[in-house]
Every structure is written in structure tokens, then in C-alpha cells.
Amino acid sequence: MEPRPAAPGPCPGDSRVAEAAAAASPLHPAEARVEPGRRAPSVAAVLPAGGSGERMGVPTPKQFCPILERPLISYTLQALERVCWIKDIVVAVTGENMEAMKGIIQKYKHQRISLVEAGVTRHRSIFNGLRALAEDQPNSKLSKPEVVIIHDAVRPFVEEDVLFKVVTAAKEYGAAGAVRPLVSTVISPSADGHLDHSLERARHRASEMPQAFLFDVIYEAYQQCSDYDLEFGTECLQLALKYGHVNAKLVEGSPDLWKVTYKRDLYAAESIIKERxxxxxxxxxxxxxxxxxxxxxxxxxxxxxxxxxxxxxxxxxxxxxxxxxxxxxxxxxxxxxxxxxxxxxxxxxxxxxxxxxxxxxxxxxxxxxxxxxxxxxxxxxxxxxxxxxxxxxxxxxxxxxxxxxxxxxxxxxxxxxxxxxxxxxxxxxxxxxxxxxxxxxxxxxxx
Amino acid sequence: MEPRPAAPGPCPGDSRVAEAAAAASPLHPAEARVEPGRRAPSVAAVLPAGGSGERMGVPTPKQFCPILERPLISYTLQALERVCWIKDIVVAVTGENMEAMKGIIQKYKHQRISLVEAGVTRHRSIFNGLRALAEDQPNSKLSKPEVVIIHDAVRPFVEEDVLFKVVTAAKEYGAAGAVRPLVSTVISPSADGHLDHSLERARHRASEMPQAFLFDVIYEAYQQCSDYDLEFGTECLQLALKYGHVNAKLVEGSPDLWKVTYKRDLYAAESIIKERxxxxxxxxxxxxxxxxxxxxxxxxxxxxxxxxxxxxxxxxxxxxxxxxxxxxxxxxxxxxxxxxxxxxxxxxxxxxxxxxxxxxxxxxxxxxxxxxxxxxxxxxxxxxxxxxxxxxxxxxxxxxxxxxxxxxxxxxxxxxxxxxxxxxxxxxxxxxxxxxxxxxxxxxxxx
CATH class of the missing domain: 3.40.50.360 (Flavodoxin domain)
Structure with a gap:
């Protein structure tokens, strides 16, 4: 197995509970410790958070919905920032939520976060995040990472383990993403709304987050891809395949990776957090x-x-x-x-x-x-x-x-x-x- | 629009709150009243409930997990039995849960329920339920319906409206099922665990429940289908297509149709019920x-x-x-x-x-x-x-x-x-x- 990029566990610089550095958090058990050996890649993360949450049926975008009075996105940032080897976390938010996001970072003392403006689609937001990390940006304080993680603001329960697995696989294969078994059978409808055929459930997977890429692979894919891709695409792994000719490694993830999509998911997230x-x-x-x-x-x-x-x-x-x-x-x-x-x-x-x-x-x-x-x-x-x-x-x-x-x-x-x-x-x-x-x-x- | 099969709303025979018959329940608003006109089909429902709930990570099968101290399956039965025009509800449970199921029916005063023994797979359980409804069963008190609804024991929030839609469509086209947009992109992995291709999300749907069929169409399909289908199949609509040559009508369902699969879904279901x-x-x-x-x-x-x-x-x-x-x-x-x-x-x-x-x-x-x-x-x-x-x-x-x-x-x-x-x-x-x-x-x- 690859060595971890750097020491897991709470970061020494965490001013919230400074002395806890030595102890693994009970909420996020660090399963393995640093192994000496191969050079660790430099890693950053991009978090598109510009969505409007229309499926939720509530006026607040879902990433800003409160759970125990704290916005959902803060839980996701917490899950990422406790992984020390992620050196920068770039969050793409819309202009109208920029000040609110700054307030969240200050109130909950989040660290290593940079904000960029979101685009009108998910792919455009990710592209903006990648641009901020690229070295060709003259005014950026950020430096280009070897590997970039792409994650969702609305998947707060991501564990260090799966982040480590996708980063390691991305370094080896160029791209990697977490997948889960399908819960429902997927079917293909005909033009008039009838069943055309159903897909064999066991031969397909749901593509989840996090995903990770060699930075150059995914950044070049975004630079080459069409406006149609940026407007209607939903899958970064597909861009890496189409433009970078990289067949991403698929990593089986845990049920915890699910995406907060509907109001019922907020209820579930609150119950899980309370239980933890x-x-x-x-x-x-x-x-x-x-x-x-x-x-x-x-x-x-x-x-x-x-x-x-x-x-x-x-x-x-x-x-x-x-x-x-x-x-x-x-x-x-x-x-x-x-x-x-x-x-x-x-x-x-x-x-x-x-x-x-x-x-x-x-x-x-x-x-x-x-x-x-x-x-x-x-x-x-x-x-x-x-x-x-x-x-x-x-x-x-x-x-x-x-x-x-x-x-x-x-x-x-x-x-x-x-x-x-x-x-x-x-x-x-x-x-x-x-x-x-x-x-x-x-x-x-x-x- | 088709006339409803019969009067919606709470059933006159409901001994729990007998006088409520005239008033629509606030939990289940009846959206339309009986319209005179075409002959209504006779309708029964089959509910496979033999699952072991292995994905839940708890020892109790999920359909028997308590929500506010009442088993999940009782909520689903309640949702079906309040629809008067469903004349019989056949539930397939394993032998070891048979007595517990009888206890649930008695304690919560469920009506119009018949129990049959579940098979070792979902398809075999449904087949057992259909057999009990078929006229060729000498000792059965049940009569063969024109249309049969197939639903899951772990989808408690089904509304009369969608049941009506699938029954109406089944009468016209032979088969019908509820579908939902995909939440995640579906991908096809290669044999060595890499991305082979990803499916365009907008051109596929998740197949949910309820589904409905002309009884003869689905019963004949089950009689003809192979052991392989019965062991590994997951999709009734697929059987109707393969053996009955019926392209099921797809009906867009609401988010409420989701299936209680993981522990977090139980949390969500409890919160939704409490809120209602x-x-x-x-x-x-x-x-x-x-x-x-x-x-x-x-x-x-x-x-x-x-x-x-x-x-x-x-x-x-x-x-x-x-x-x-x-x-x-x-x-x-x-x-x-x-x-x-x-x-x-x-x-x-x-x-x-x-x-x-x-x-x-x-x-x-x-x-x-x-x-x-x-x-x-x-x-x-x-x-x-x-x-x-x-x-x-x-x-x-x-x-x-x-x-x-x-x-x-x-x-x-x-x-x-x-x-x-x-x-x-x-x-x-x-x-x-x-x-x-x-x-x-x-x-x-x-x-």
C-alpha cells in the first residue's frame, strides 16, 4: 500500500482544540499512521458550492442549510481540513453568498480555505477552482498541486480513508473516483415515455464523490472541453476520459458518501451528527x-x-x-x-x-x-x-x-x-x- | 383522465376512527373525488417483505424496524389500506416472521391483508403473492384482480395519486411503473475496475415503486420466466417486457417514493413522520x-x-x-x-x-x-x-x-x-x- 501523503489526524495548527493534535478524534478515527517511504504528492481540494438546491424544496441552497444551527458546508470543510495533507481547499461560491461564506469561515475558524467565484454550472465552478490553483495565475497565493481532489459541499461525511484511496489511485492512474452499488434499477425510457430497456444493476455503479486527478490531466481536460460539456456535463471522470484518455480507477466507497439532495437528507444528516x-x-x-x-x-x-x-x-x-x-x-x-x-x-x-x-x-x-x-x-x-x-x-x-x-x-x-x-x-x-x-x-x- | 377505480379517502370500514370516513385525512389529502363513467378495474396489491435488510447494518430486517415504536411495514400497509379501491393486500413474509407479522396486523388493526410465505428472492416472493391471487388456487379466499399493484414494504410514503396513475396506465398499456430522475451519474466499470463509460444522466431514470400490471400479463411472465430470472432479477417491468412483450408506461413519481435502504433512511423516515x-x-x-x-x-x-x-x-x-x-x-x-x-x-x-x-x-x-x-x-x-x-x-x-x-x-x-x-x-x-x-x-x- 502507498504511504499516506502526510500524517493523518487533527492538524497541529487547529486553534479550536490545539492540544488534541496527538489524539485521533473519536468522530474521525484515523485508521492508519504515517508510513515512511515514497514521496507524498502535494494535494489540494476543490469544492463546488454554487448550487441553488432546487431539489430540496427550500429557499436556502442546501449547502447553507443549518444542522444543529451550523451550515452544512461547514461540516464538509471540517471533514477536509482535519486531513493535514490537503494543503489548500478552494471553495467556489456565488457572488451573493460570498460574504456569508466568509462569515462561516470566521465563525467556525476554518483553515486553509480560499474562495473563488462560482460559475453558472457545476463544471464551470470546478474550472474556476482549478484555475485558481494553476500556476499561470499571476496574483494567486496558491501553488499548483500534483493531485487535486474534487468533492461536493453537500457530502459532509467523507472520511480520510477514502480521500487517501482516491488520491493514491489518481497518482498512479491519472484519475480516480468513489463509486457505490445502485439502489434502484436504472432504465432507459423511449421517446414516448415507455420502457425501452433496463440496465443490469450488478454491471453498473453510481458515481459518487470524492474524485481525484493528476492536476495536469483534469486542468487540461477542462481547458479543452466544449461549452456543451461545461453547460450540461455532470461527470468529471468523463472529461478525463474524453479529453485526457484516462480511464479512471474506481474505488468502492462507504454508504456515508451519500449526497444531501432532498429535505429528508438534511433530517438524516442531523440524526447522524447527533448520534456521532x-x-x-x-x-x-x-x-x-x-x-x-x-x-x-x-x-x-x-x-x-x-x-x-x-x-x-x-x-x-x-x-x-x-x-x-x-x-x-x-x-x-x-x-x-x-x-x-x-x-x-x-x-x-x-x-x-x-x-x-x-x-x-x-x-x-x-x-x-x-x-x-x-x-x-x-x-x-x-x-x-x-x-x-x-x-x-x-x-x-x-x-x-x-x-x-x-x-x-x-x-x-x-x-x-x-x-x-x-x-x-x-x-x-x-x-x-x-x-x-x-x-x-x-x-x-x-x- | 380516467375515473378513479373507486372512492378515494379513508375507508368507511376503518374501525380505528370510524366516523372520519367523510373527511379526508390531513396526512393523505385525497386530491380528487369519484368521477362517474368507465368501469373501474378490480385492483389488488402484492407487497414482498421477505428481505433481510443486510444493507441496513442492523440485525432486524428493515421493514420491521420501529419508527415511533411502530414497525416500518405498518406505515406502508396504512398507506395502501386507506385507498379503498385496493380490495386485497397480499404480503409475503418469511416463515420466521409470520407470527410477528400477524401481531402487527392485529395490534394496528390493519385490514384486507392476506399473508403468504416469502421466497428466497424478491421475485420469488412476488410470484408467491401473485399465485395466491390467481384463480387456479383451490383454497384461496382471494379472487383474481384485473390489475395488480406491486409495491415495496419499505416505501411507506406512497400516495394515492401515484397508485392511481400506475393502475390507470397499467390498464391501458399492460404495465406501468414510477420513475425518478437519477441523483448520481451511472457508470459502467471495466472488468479491472476502471471507468469504461458513463451514462448520460438525463437519458436514464431510476426505476422506483409502485408498479402495476394487468394481472394476466405479469402472472404469465412469472410463470414463463427462468430460474435465473427468479434468482438474480430485480425488475418486474423487465419481466413484462421480456415475456409479455409489454413496454411499460413510465410515470414520474415524487421524491416521497424513496426506498428505506440504509440506517440514515430510517432517521429520515422518522423525521418526516414526526413533521407530518x-x-x-x-x-x-x-x-x-x-x-x-x-x-x-x-x-x-x-x-x-x-x-x-x-x-x-x-x-x-x-x-x-x-x-x-x-x-x-x-x-x-x-x-x-x-x-x-x-x-x-x-x-x-x-x-x-x-x-x-x-x-x-x-x-x-x-x-x-x-x-x-x-x-x-x-x-x-x-x-x-x-x-x-x-x-x-x-x-x-x-x-x-x-x-x-x-x-x-x-x-x-x-x-x-x-x-x-x-x-x-x-x-x-x-x-x-x-x-x-x-x-x-x-x-x-x-x-
Missing amino acids: ISQHICIIMDTKEDENHVGHHLEEILKNELNHVEVTSGALCPAGRDLKQIILEQCYNYVCVNVMSSDFEETQRLLNMLEESNLSILYPVVVISVYFLDYKSVHFDQKVENLMQIREYAKEVRKRNILLCGLLIYYPQDEQKLQASLREGATIITTLIKERNSGLVGQLLIA | ISQHICIIMDTKEDENHVGHHLEEILKNELNHVEVTSGALCPAGRDLKQIILEQCYNYVCVNVMSSDFEETQRLLNMLEESNLSILYPVVVISVYFLDYKSVHFDQKVENLMQIREYAKEVRKRNILLCGLLIYYPQDEQKLQASLREGATIITTLIKERNSGLVGQLLIA
Whole structure:
């Protein structure tokens, strides 16, 4: 196998979570590490993002539709920029979306992005992107790459692995593209709208993205191709074949490569993203030596009920497992078990740490502040009224994309009843993390 | 245009919401009414449901995966059985799923369903379904239809309109099928995995479902076709062409016809269903002549914020708009504004009416019991403790698929503050209806 072009994993220069460089992100497991050996090609990417999204049935072009309040294209940029060996990412956007795109890059701290103006068709947008990378452009700060990746702004789930495969194949064969099996049979209609013939499903593939090309192959193809190609063409691999006489290598891609096309795809993308950032829950407990603390029972129940989810615990005090490390590993879910007499001291300290990190720039972080209520030691109403202050805290941290809720778990003497209320508490925690809906922040839920 | 085979709209015999027969369901608007004229063909449907769902990556076959706790196939059956002119629906399921399927039919009160054993391939399952409809089966209670619809168990969003179109075209041409534009370019690979050629996207179509056939055409095709066809074929239209020499009429379908194939499609289907049943909110208010009641302000805010959602109001007393009619129109969202001195009287009456109807058999019904709290007239803590009883009511009605929550809206004298808390209340109501998550039932939320 070819050596990777350069080190995979989060880039050292990522200012959002700087120290995370050493750790592979749990959202994007880097499957292999650098292998020494052959010279790595220089790689850039071009992302046409000038589409109007007419199939979506919504006025906003689909690449700018929000998922968890962040535009779809930002997720795609995130997927590309975390691959260190892609040195430049050229995005083609229409003039009217140029300022919005600059705002997105600034807000989400995207890096290595250059913007060019989109053309009226997809092929023209790609051509503009390639021109910006070509050396014959006098004012360009960009340098010509050996290999160029072409990807879609609306395929946010592209993994480093498939990018690596198409780049490697492009270096060897001149062009390469990801393909998938067909979901439906493809048929050819006659002029009067009847079936002429159907294609054998197993002998055809759907051409997906990413694709990669030796820069000179695809740039020359675009320079030679006709206006008809630029207006009505849809397939870069076809241009490389027609004008560069290169039969692209086809790479089998994963189902994740699908293209956000219809409104239902936005729903699916949101659910997938929510699911991915819910795979790790950290329970914050400063319970010191008290191994029998009820917080540990809650942890056990969460571990049992969510057996596909990593449940870890951390502590705010220096003696415990380093919470900072957990934040760096991009855990987006915190259950803060309050054991001190003061109601908000621990939650407040956790919130401060989260705000100091830049964790919530990309995804909303859920914090659930848990209180156990022993009916014998405190009057219920007094406690509730006291805890209602959580509304004010929640309003404040909401501005920084942290979703805070309170959870009061009934703590009776009866062991069976306690188990029931702990299970109910675990269900509420699971629901809040899974839904990640800002409409319920500041609520005090009761289990 | 051809006359409809028979009256569209909910079937008179639907025991779930019997009186709804006269009203078109808001989920499935019937676009046209019966036209007198030509003889309508007799129509049956065959639904192959023997698939293993290997592409889904989950152990449960996809047609049995739950959406809002109900199996996907039940949604597809619901879509077919509401079309009165389909007289029989034959479902092919594997032996091991036969009992589960019988349970689904009973639990959700599906009608006009016959079960047959699935074959090892899709084509063999369809053949088994057709055999059951053929007149040459001595023990069959079914009679041979003039036209047969073939549909997929995993395409739950099929509308009456497209069913009507394929049936009409099948009667005229012998065969017809729904098609959609291609989302990706289709390519043909060479034997060594390189691009051989790509197909012009505009000259091809994806073949979707439903399809319809003159029964004799498709049944004879299946009787004549080879074992190879039955094992490896995927396209019924192709069999009609090859053995019946019928060039099927192609009917352009809507994007809704897509096939639930991957896990992301289940997410999308759930979101679409949740969105569809959230389009109508009924506010229950027995405010009599008090037009200035704060409940009306809440109604106005909901109307303004949810301008795509129908917000109506009803009353429990006979003088108001008939709540029964709203239930019959299949409204799945109720906001019950409590104005009486007793905290739960009105909510209890609403819950009783909902339980008497069979509304919650198919979808979870959300009920939000709203209380306005005037700090001057009642002590906060006392009120909260009183309202916590809602947990017990919620637990009880949860068993009947009703999701009950409480919402306490702060009611200060200050007009501006009141507007703010009403807006917050509207946000919480919207969130609860949109998420429809059973994990939060019985909670008392505070705006």
C-alpha cells in the first residue's frame, strides 16, 4: 500500500482544540499512521458550492442549510481540513453568498480555505477552482498541486480513508473516483415515455464523490472541453476520459458518501451528527473516596443501558482523571453530579472549563447538572426553588452553545425505589443528550 | 383522465376512527373525488417483505424496524389500506416472521391483508403473492384482480395519486411503473475496475415503486420466466417486457417514493413522520366569554411562530367547537389550558376523550397541560408540589401511547415579562411536539 501523503489526524495548527493534535478524534478515527517511504504528492481540494438546491424544496441552497444551527458546508470543510495533507481547499461560491461564506469561515475558524467565484454550472465552478490553483495565475497565493481532489459541499461525511484511496489511485492512474452499488434499477425510457430497456444493476455503479486527478490531466481536460460539456456535463471522470484518455480507477466507497439532495437528507444528516456526538458521556463526580456514592450507581446504570456509548468519569479536582484530557478528546456530553453543599459550585466550575476550551464552537455541548434529593434532610419545595436558579445559568451559557439542564433524582431510603428513580434519571439523561434541543435548556427535570 | 377505480379517502370500514370516513385525512389529502363513467378495474396489491435488510447494518430486517415504536411495514400497509379501491393486500413474509407479522396486523388493526410465505428472492416472493391471487388456487379466499399493484414494504410514503396513475396506465398499456430522475451519474466499470463509460444522466431514470400490471400479463411472465430470472432479477417491468412483450408506461413519481435502504433512511423516515403529525395543534380552552384570557395570547404566539402549522382551538364543553371532530380529523397534538380551580379536571376530561377514540393506535399523541401561575394569588412551591401529580397521570396514559407533560407559564403583572414567558412557553410546546419523545413524559416544565 502507498504511504499516506502526510500524517493523518487533527492538524497541529487547529486553534479550536490545539492540544488534541496527538489524539485521533473519536468522530474521525484515523485508521492508519504515517508510513515512511515514497514521496507524498502535494494535494489540494476543490469544492463546488454554487448550487441553488432546487431539489430540496427550500429557499436556502442546501449547502447553507443549518444542522444543529451550523451550515452544512461547514461540516464538509471540517471533514477536509482535519486531513493535514490537503494543503489548500478552494471553495467556489456565488457572488451573493460570498460574504456569508466568509462569515462561516470566521465563525467556525476554518483553515486553509480560499474562495473563488462560482460559475453558472457545476463544471464551470470546478474550472474556476482549478484555475485558481494553476500556476499561470499571476496574483494567486496558491501553488499548483500534483493531485487535486474534487468533492461536493453537500457530502459532509467523507472520511480520510477514502480521500487517501482516491488520491493514491489518481497518482498512479491519472484519475480516480468513489463509486457505490445502485439502489434502484436504472432504465432507459423511449421517446414516448415507455420502457425501452433496463440496465443490469450488478454491471453498473453510481458515481459518487470524492474524485481525484493528476492536476495536469483534469486542468487540461477542462481547458479543452466544449461549452456543451461545461453547460450540461455532470461527470468529471468523463472529461478525463474524453479529453485526457484516462480511464479512471474506481474505488468502492462507504454508504456515508451519500449526497444531501432532498429535505429528508438534511433530517438524516442531523440524526447522524447527533448520534456521532452522543457516543461519549463523561460523568463528573468529586466523590473522593466514597465508592458507594449514589453517583456511581447512576454511572453503572448508564453503562448498562447505553452499551454502545462510552461512559467515563472525571473529576474537577486535580486528583481525579484529567477532565481537560476528556474535553480535548472531544466529548460533547457531561453529567455533573453535585455532591457539595453549595448547589452550583461544581456545575459552575465545569461550565468555566468548557467555556475556556473552544469545544462548543463546532457542536452544542450538553451539560446535565444532577442533584440527588434525600427527602429526610431537606424540604422538597425549598430545594426546588433554590435549583430554579439553573435557568439563569442556562441562559448565560446558551450564548456559547452549551445546553444546560438540571436533573433532580429522587433519593429514597428504599433500595428498589432508588433503582427505579435512577433508571428514570438515566432515561432523561439519554433523551436530553440524544435530542440536543435548545428548547429545553434551563429546565429542572425530575426523576 | 380516467375515473378513479373507486372512492378515494379513508375507508368507511376503518374501525380505528370510524366516523372520519367523510373527511379526508390531513396526512393523505385525497386530491380528487369519484368521477362517474368507465368501469373501474378490480385492483389488488402484492407487497414482498421477505428481505433481510443486510444493507441496513442492523440485525432486524428493515421493514420491521420501529419508527415511533411502530414497525416500518405498518406505515406502508396504512398507506395502501386507506385507498379503498385496493380490495386485497397480499404480503409475503418469511416463515420466521409470520407470527410477528400477524401481531402487527392485529395490534394496528390493519385490514384486507392476506399473508403468504416469502421466497428466497424478491421475485420469488412476488410470484408467491401473485399465485395466491390467481384463480387456479383451490383454497384461496382471494379472487383474481384485473390489475395488480406491486409495491415495496419499505416505501411507506406512497400516495394515492401515484397508485392511481400506475393502475390507470397499467390498464391501458399492460404495465406501468414510477420513475425518478437519477441523483448520481451511472457508470459502467471495466472488468479491472476502471471507468469504461458513463451514462448520460438525463437519458436514464431510476426505476422506483409502485408498479402495476394487468394481472394476466405479469402472472404469465412469472410463470414463463427462468430460474435465473427468479434468482438474480430485480425488475418486474423487465419481466413484462421480456415475456409479455409489454413496454411499460413510465410515470414520474415524487421524491416521497424513496426506498428505506440504509440506517440514515430510517432517521429520515422518522423525521418526516414526526413533521407530518406535527402540522396541526389544537388548543383546548374553556374560557367561555373571556376573550382576553391569557390562553388566547398563547394561541396567537403559537400561530405567529408556527406559520406553517394549523393552530385551532376547541372546547370541552358542548358550546365550543366540537373537539370530537378535531380528533376525527386526526390531530395528534393538544395543548390543554387549565382555567378551572381544580388542577386536573380539564386535562382529565381531554385524556378520557382521547382514550375513548382510537387516535393513539397509530401515532403517539402529545398532550401538554398548561397552567398559568399568578404569583400574587398562589404560593409557588405549593402549586408546584400539587402539579407534580401529573407524573402519575402521565405514567397511566403512556401505556395507551399518549405523551403527557405539564407546562407552568409564569404570569406576571408586567405585560412585557408576560410576553417573554409566553414566547418561552410556545418554544417548549413546539419542542415537545416536534421531538415527541417518551423520555420526558410526566415532566413539569417551566416557562
